Amino acid sequence: MPYLMIYSANNESINDELLPKHATCVTAANTSHLNYHDIAGLLPPLRWIRAVGSAEPVSVLQWRNRTIAEFIRDPHPDLLARAPIAAMLEAQKASATRE
Numbered sequence: 264m265p266y267l268m269i270y271s272a273n274n275e276s277i278n279d280e281l282l283p284k285h286a287t288c289v290t291a292a293n294t295s296h297l298n299y300h301d302i303a304g305l306l307p308p309l310r311w312i313r314a315v316g317s318a319e320p321v322s323v324l325q326w327r328n329r330t331i332a333e334f335i336r337d338p339h340p341d342l343l344a345r346a347p348i349a350a351m352l353e354a355q356k357a358s359a360t361r362e
Contacts, residue, residue, distance in 0.1 A: 265338030269327060271296050272316060287338065289330060293318040299327055 266286040268278065271294040279288065294316040297303050303310075304320035 265334070267331065267334045267338070269299065269330065271298060287334065291318060291323055291326060294323055298323045 264283075266283050268282055268286050268288045270276065270278075270288060270290040272290055272292055273295050275290045276288070282288070291298065295314070297309060297315045298318055298320060301324070303315045304324065309315045310317070
């Protein structure tokens with residue numbers, strides 16, 4: 264049975280000992296647990312009080328959804344190489360500066 268574990272940066276690897284050996288683990292840079300919930304994008308003040316990481320909330324949610332969809336289609340351990348959040352965030356930052 265394939266197993267995907269998505270960590271926030273501040274909790275990376277915290278549950279590794281509890282996971283099955285075949286688990287695929289991915290971590291989004293600059294995230295906390297709440298970055299994976301819609302609330303991170305709906306309440307910007309959460310960033311000010313550091314309840315969420317510095318990653319762009321919408322980008323994290325898009326990455327999360329794409330990562331899960333890719334894993335469902337092809338639960339292969341190279342998922343991290345196929346859906347790196349760092350590259351996605353950099354590309355988004357570059358396009359924002361051009362606009």
